[in-house]
Amino acid sequence: MVILREQTPSLDTHLWDARVRALYDYWLERCRDGCPPRRSDIDPVDLPHLLRWLWLVDVTRDAPDRPLRFRCRLMGTEHVRTMGHDPTGKWMDEAFPTFLTNPTYSDYVQVAQNAVPSYRAGMPLYHLDKNHVRMERIMLPLLGGGKTIDMMLAITVYLRGIVVSP
Template identity: 30%
Template structure:
């Protein structure tokens, strides 16, 4: 069985980046009775330096779907698409990302624990790029992992390569 590109995020020291560590430490402050804190407790003014790298959304269990409420400006630029307001299953990232994002969010929802990992972005005629990401559950509507806050850290990547990368696309409606 292939190794997953992420693992349970249980300690801040697991993060390679300062940004992922800071988000994890903030998320720990939101927890209540050992469970993910409520989405409404997330206050963007408490993590202003992370906002451009964050994703916020909901995880709907039946049928399983992931809805992106907000993609930060750096995330949108890197993806070459502002996918705020879209469901994950409407986005075409196959062949680009090494992470199967639906499985990643299923893991977070099922275990009610965050994950941290490395996504490898590949495209023809270029060396793959890697970046660290984390997805952390938040409680919504009585579901301990019905929402999430996530971060993608591109700080070590050459920003000049972003324009060359394949974009995330919205599947055509059909």
């Protein structure tokens, strides 16, 4: 499937955590002709202050009759520390047993199929069971060799000590 975005989405970022907004702005600057950047357009040297919160996910399209699968390519140290384990190299549905049945799975699919960012703030839904933690994250599509999304760049920041009512 060929994916080309007609325009870069416009998101209201004024209330976002500065780290999440910084990655989103960096990604936007690298979008060209209405298309997301490629992985080669992203240079970690440009983002040293964000590295510990960043993560990369590979998008796998094995067969048209199978759902998309996602493999954790890289997980930043703050993310690993907060979760208590490192899912790097693992399939998301294996590292997190409720991943496929969780509403967040559709966020991954939307990013991969529609080449649009996915922003979310609130309690962690599938990867962390701590009611005192609030998270904020954005997942950003990256083009592969053709015109399909084969990777996602993301950042998740955790804010502790905040009680979130259901």
